[in-house]
Amino acid sequence: MNVNHITYYSRCHLPHKNKPINDNLEQQAQAWLNELLDRYANSTTVLIHEIAEINPKRNLSKGTSAK
Numbered sequence: 085m086n087v088n089h090i091t092y093y094s095r096c097h098l099p100h101k102n103k104p105i106n107d108n109l110e111q112q113a114q115a116w117l118n119e120l121l122d123r124y125a126n127s128t129t130v131l132i133h134e135i136a137e138i139n140p141k142r143n144l145s146k147g148t149s150a151k
Contacts, residue, residue: 124130
């Protein structure tokens with residue numbers, strides 16, 4: 085996994101006026117990734133459901149568009 089790609093994308097493609105927000109989000113993403121890597125550092129196998137939600141359920145009101 086190339087962690088530097090997250091940094092490159094956030095700094096090059098997002099508007100400058102959002103820099104403080106982008107920097108904060110980047111720090112949060114990096115902290116989350118570091119936590120994941122630390123948690124599974126000694127594992128030889130990690131199941132996808134242990135690190136990600138696949139198709140999470142969301143409540144959606146009738147007539148509302150989903151993201």
